[in-house]
Structures are given as C-alpha cells and as structure tokens.
Amino acid sequence: MRVGFVLLVHTALDRAAAVARHWATQDCPVVIHVDRRVARGVAHALRAALGDLPNIRFCRRHRCEWGTWSIVAATLAGTETALAEFPELSHVYLASGSCLPLRSGDELRAYLSDRPRTDFIESVTTDEVPWIVGGLARERFTLRFPFAWKRHRRLFDRHVALQRRLRVRRRIPAGLEPHLGSQWWCLTRETLTAILTDPDRPIHDRYFRRVWIPDESYFQTLVRKHGNRIESRSLTLSKFDFQGKPHIFYDDHLQLLRRSDCFVARKIWPRADRLYDAFLGADGSQATCAEPNPAKIDRLFTKAVDRRTRGRAGLYMQSRFPRDGWENGRTCAPYSVFEGFAELFENFEDWLGRNVGVRVHGHLYHPERVQFAGGACVYHGGLSDRAAVRDYDACAFLRRLVWNTRGERQCFQFGPGDRQDVSWFMAGDPNAQISVITGAWAVPLFLSRRSFADLRKRAAELQRIESAHLDILRSPHTRARVRVWTMADFVQNPIEPLQILVDEIAPRAQHHLTEVPLMADLAGFGQFLQDLRNRGMTPYLMGDFPARDDRPRRPARTSSPYLMR
Structure with a gap:
C-alpha cells in the first residue's frame, strides 16, 4: 500500500515546499503543479529547493482561475503524472499548497490498507447539498459558463440571465448523474485509471469545460460511474463560513486541529509558524488509530458562525450592521x-x-x-x-x-x-x-x-x-x-x-x-x-368624560386653567 500526493500550488511556495518535503521523506511521492501565473524564476527556485528528493515530480503547468475548468486540468495533469511516474501507487491524495498534514504517512497508509478499494470523496446530488451559498445548484450543469465569475462578473451575470430568458438547457452526457462535493479527495488507482482512460472522456471533458466550478463536480460525478466503493466524505479537514468562504486556521487552532483526527487540514495561514513547526517537526504527528472525525469540532464552528451572524442580543457589529433583519434582538434587555x-x-x-x-x-x-x-x-x-x-x-x-x-x-x-x-x-x-x-x-x-x-x-x-x-x-x-x-x-x-x-x-x-x-x-x-x-374638534381618545363632573375638586386655582377668546 503506497499513497502519493498531488499538490496544487500558487502562493506561499516556501510553505508548499516544506509540506512536500515532509511527505516525500515519509515515502509518499509528490507531484507538484505550480500555477502558470507564478513567475518562471520562482517556479525554478521551487524545483531547485526540492531537487534532492527523488520522489518529487513537477507536472505541466496551467493558468488556474477559480470556478473554471483550469483547476480540473491542473488536477488531471498532476494525476496523470503521478500514475505514470510512480506505478507502485495504490492511492492518490489531492491537496493544495495551503494544506498541512496532521498525521504521519504511516498512519495514512495503515488507514488505507484497511480500506484498500475505497474512494474517499464527498459526492452528493445537487438536491441534497445544503452548503451552496449564493450560487447555482442544478443550473451549473444545464447552462454554459464561458466567462470567469471573478474577472468578468457582469458578463457572467448577463450571460446567465440571457440563457434563462431563452430557456437554454444543456444536455448532460448519457450515463452521468451530476454530483457535488469537496474538491479534496483520496482515490484509488483503479478508479483514477478508469476515469482517465474512459472512451467517453473527451465528451466528459468537453461538457465539464462549461460547467460552473467543475473542480467540485468533475471527479465527484465520474467516481459514481467508475468507483467500486465510495465513502462520501473527505479525509481533509476544511471548514466554511456562512458565506461559503473557507475558514483559515491560525496558531491558536493547534489543539483544535489535533482534536479533529483528520489527516490533512486546509486552509493554513502562511505565517502560522507554530502550526507548521508542530506538525512538520520530527515529533509533530502523534500516532493515533482514531477515525477522522471533523464533527468533533463542529460545535465550535457552529458557535463561531452563530456569533458572526447573530451575535449577542442587542449588540450590533460590523459584519451585521446595517443589514436589516441581521440583528439578534433589537435591544439586549427589557x-x-x-x-x-x-x-x-x-x-x-x-x-x-x-x-x-x-x-x-x-x-x-x-x-x-x-x-x-x-x-x-x-x-x-x-x-x-x-x-x-x-x-x-x-x-x-x-x-x-x-x-x-x-x-x-x-x-x-x-x-x-x-x-x-x-x-x-x-x-x-x-x-x-x-x-x-x-x-x-x-x-x-x-x-x-x-x-x-x-x-x-x-x-x-x-x-x-x-x-x-x-x-x-x-x-x-x-x-x-x-x-x-x-x-x-x-x-x-x-x-x-x-x-x-x-x-x-x-x-x-x-x-x-x-x-x-x-x-x-x-x-x-x-x-x-x-x-x-x-370649537369644531372631536377629542375621541380620552374616553367618556361628562361635561359636568361631580368628582371632588382639589383646592381652587388662582387662575382659570385655560383662556376662552
């Protein structure tokens, strides 16, 4: 049983190099994809820094952009290189340059040895995904998305509106049922080989090139066609806030990460020296046979989201004010x-x-x-x-x-x-x-x-x-x-x-x-x-006061209460 890593890198290359060296020295081959937007000299420096490790390779570079096919292309390039360069691999684990290993390579190999034919990838149908925030669900598979959402936001929105008006509906390739899930997975060699050598792969690739955020659906959909046994969960700890943005882990999250029992965590702040020293050090990984269980720390994240979105009753903060309806009670006390x-x-x-x-x-x-x-x-x-x-x-x-x-x-x-x-x-x-x-x-x-x-x-x-x-x-x-x-x-x-x-x-x-x-x-x-x-006014709010009142009078006043003119 041998597991290799495909590492997608675009920033903080020094941290990515440290992580790659950590895995490589634990007999886990690593294939690194460096974003094409990274300067050539910087990429060469990364190669030179890892040149002493024989089980590290670099794959063909792509210019990656969020929400587009380029990220899938980079993943495919890294996966093909890993399977070709290291024929002894039984599993491939996809990670990013901002990921951090929480447990040793021996533990990961032992865990996968007990589940030799299992693919670990979150894969659920669009109707059952609760975490889509402000985005498209089924429409991401039935419309075309030729424009990048971040660079061409106006064109993106107008093109979507036009397709809706014209009732455009793309045909999903036969035999595929679209699924969604986390980008970070660990798949067996058999499943990846079946995906890469599928005779219909040109059809699949052509279809997913115009799907929105295909890195969250390409492998998640195709693994349902080719996988033997699927565990719909990720071995990587990744948490997202109520807006769909990933939580970033800092130095004070050290014990929190250890408690999760996951094998990898993302996203790690590049300057979190304490985390990198603790988990990449000689004694950083504490041996444990525990099942990865991110739910153990979900309570803290739920509490953080609640504090962010609701806060304390009657107290407004920058993240919620002045949006009407976001207050947790208009005031804090009776x-x-x-x-x-x-x-x-x-x-x-x-x-x-x-x-x-x-x-x-x-x-x-x-x-x-x-x-x-x-x-x-x-x-x-x-x-x-x-x-x-x-x-x-x-x-x-x-x-x-x-x-x-x-x-x-x-x-x-x-x-x-x-x-x-x-x-x-x-x-x-x-x-x-x-x-x-x-x-x-x-x-x-x-x-x-x-x-x-x-x-x-x-x-x-x-x-x-x-x-x-x-x-x-x-x-x-x-x-x-x-x-x-x-x-x-x-x-x-x-x-x-x-x-x-x-x-x-x-x-x-x-x-x-x-x-x-x-x-x-x-x-x-x-x-x-x-x-x-x-005088022409009808005072109706006082109730029934008779014109002549028989109630006892208080001591007489020195002047009349009001003047008649």
Whole structure:
C-alpha cells in the first residue's frame, strides 16, 4: 500500500515546499503543479529547493482561475503524472499548497490498507447539498459558463440571465448523474485509471469545460460511474463560513486541529509558524488509530458562525450592521415605556422610582433635549442629552442606552409631543413593555394658560400623532407587550393598572401599592373637552368624560386653567 500526493500550488511556495518535503521523506511521492501565473524564476527556485528528493515530480503547468475548468486540468495533469511516474501507487491524495498534514504517512497508509478499494470523496446530488451559498445548484450543469465569475462578473451575470430568458438547457452526457462535493479527495488507482482512460472522456471533458466550478463536480460525478466503493466524505479537514468562504486556521487552532483526527487540514495561514513547526517537526504527528472525525469540532464552528451572524442580543457589529433583519434582538434587555403617565400624575417619575427601585427617565425623545433621570447631561456610555446627537439615529440611541445599562431596567416617558422616529422600532421589539393612557396629553393643555384657539390647534395635532402611534401599536407586526387604557377608564381605578405595571417591572419585590401618585386636578376637564367639541374638534381618545363632573375638586386655582377668546 503506497499513497502519493498531488499538490496544487500558487502562493506561499516556501510553505508548499516544506509540506512536500515532509511527505516525500515519509515515502509518499509528490507531484507538484505550480500555477502558470507564478513567475518562471520562482517556479525554478521551487524545483531547485526540492531537487534532492527523488520522489518529487513537477507536472505541466496551467493558468488556474477559480470556478473554471483550469483547476480540473491542473488536477488531471498532476494525476496523470503521478500514475505514470510512480506505478507502485495504490492511492492518490489531492491537496493544495495551503494544506498541512496532521498525521504521519504511516498512519495514512495503515488507514488505507484497511480500506484498500475505497474512494474517499464527498459526492452528493445537487438536491441534497445544503452548503451552496449564493450560487447555482442544478443550473451549473444545464447552462454554459464561458466567462470567469471573478474577472468578468457582469458578463457572467448577463450571460446567465440571457440563457434563462431563452430557456437554454444543456444536455448532460448519457450515463452521468451530476454530483457535488469537496474538491479534496483520496482515490484509488483503479478508479483514477478508469476515469482517465474512459472512451467517453473527451465528451466528459468537453461538457465539464462549461460547467460552473467543475473542480467540485468533475471527479465527484465520474467516481459514481467508475468507483467500486465510495465513502462520501473527505479525509481533509476544511471548514466554511456562512458565506461559503473557507475558514483559515491560525496558531491558536493547534489543539483544535489535533482534536479533529483528520489527516490533512486546509486552509493554513502562511505565517502560522507554530502550526507548521508542530506538525512538520520530527515529533509533530502523534500516532493515533482514531477515525477522522471533523464533527468533533463542529460545535465550535457552529458557535463561531452563530456569533458572526447573530451575535449577542442587542449588540450590533460590523459584519451585521446595517443589514436589516441581521440583528439578534433589537435591544439586549427589557425596558418600559410610559405614555401619558407623567401628564396625568404629578412627580410620576419619582413615585415609580421609589416603588420599583429603578431610575426613571423623563421624555428621552423630547424635541429640545433628552430628559435623563436626575437631569444628567451625559449618561452611561457617553450618551449626550443633545437632541441633535440623539436624532442622528434615534433607534441606535435607544439600543445603546439599553446596552450600556444592562442589568438595570430602563423606564422612560413617551408621548405624541416627542420625536416619533422610534415608534415602529419599539413596537417591533419584544423587550419593550409599552403602557399607554390615551388622551392624557390633553391634561397639560387643560392646565395651561394658552389661548383656546392655540389649544384647539395643538390638541388636534397631538391627537393625530397619537392616533397614528396607536395604529402602529395595534399592528399585527407588533412584538412589544402593549397595554392601552383610555384616560376616562384609567382615572376610575388607577391603583389596579399601576399595580400590574409595578409587578412587571419588579416581579420579585412583591410590593403591594397602598397609594397612587398624586393625580392632576381634573375638575372641569370634561367641560374643557366639550369646549373643544364646540370649537369644531372631536377629542375621541380620552374616553367618556361628562361635561359636568361631580368628582371632588382639589383646592381652587388662582387662575382659570385655560383662556376662552
């Protein structure tokens, strides 16, 4: 049993030479294909550096380009040279210059000796491939691809679109069922000889010349026709991220690579000195009879992909921002929004803070400035109270506030007089608890001294804004926990809804309310609403307030709450 390697090299030739020398000194012949784009002098230097090893050969060079037939041509050239130059080979192992042997040649020979007629190559039908990312599946075999995707992206896309419009369908050669899989394989001499000497090879080669990424389908398809026993897996450890790009292994992946028990790993960073020293050294390969099992480290890669694509809840990062829908939760922790409470109750923020043990902000989206708790000008994480800074990205402001204060629940006021840019953001946030007393914005108007003509105009504007906001909160797309009371219903029995809200914010406190915050003097409020109706406006968000209210009056004010003109 003897195994040889075909090595495809195009960069970091010093590392490729070290790997080739490692295999050659372990009685594993090596055939090297040097990309034709590599300068002739550099290629000659590589030959000279390995000239002292009698079991290393170089094959005819091709100019290789990703996704094209050239990579298959280079592989075929290396395979033909290996079978012709080393007739004693029983297996050929395809690798690249960025691969690194993880186990010794003796272990590989012993492993293949126990499976002498087995071809190790990932080979699955297009319908069963879960890892195609942003590419073509069945169409890569039924359309023609004369243009390189990397060099002629526009021509590539237009040619594909044209073929789809004309309903072009290539005929797959008889006897072939297209399969896909990893480029890196280990095949028996019998299977490779059958592929190379197949009378229909000119037909197969001509067909695959116009298949997209044929290096992932040429051998994977033909081995199904000529192979005796196929293990649809690779002995090479190669991992890909969610975008289909290969993971690169660095020095700190040393123990991870050893744990995989694979024979070869790719891609290795060319400057990973620790990895190359560990695995290419005299005692680098630790003898083990373990079955190659990359699934043992899949958990870490799955976790890495999850961290890359989802991240931590409420934390945005460069790889996901600003793509909508890529966030893992809009915010990182629950928060409470109170609408109409500060208008209906005097010193509501102080009362709520005392009862639930949190700091309660005022109107964070007030048009003039951010009303942080305690009147702070700068809050956690350097958040400024300047409205212009906040309004540059109103949603990001709320995200940062919740993230910077995680561990402490944030409570703040909101209303129709505030900036409304965050309405949809809060409504779609499962962390938001939104409590609304509709129409409470009319209380400050009622208690003001402005002329009634101005009050009517302002009331109509605020009612329109709050009505639109309520439509958002009632949308089927809303994910926040929303509670809505009309002002008339709320003032009839305020302690019950306040108890519910306090229990939600501090469920472990088990604090039973015995008093409510001091409510604004609403004597005459019903008449105020009737006056608005008399002037042509219909205040419908407050609920049913009778024009004549029999409720007890608070101490008389020195002036009327509003002016009639």
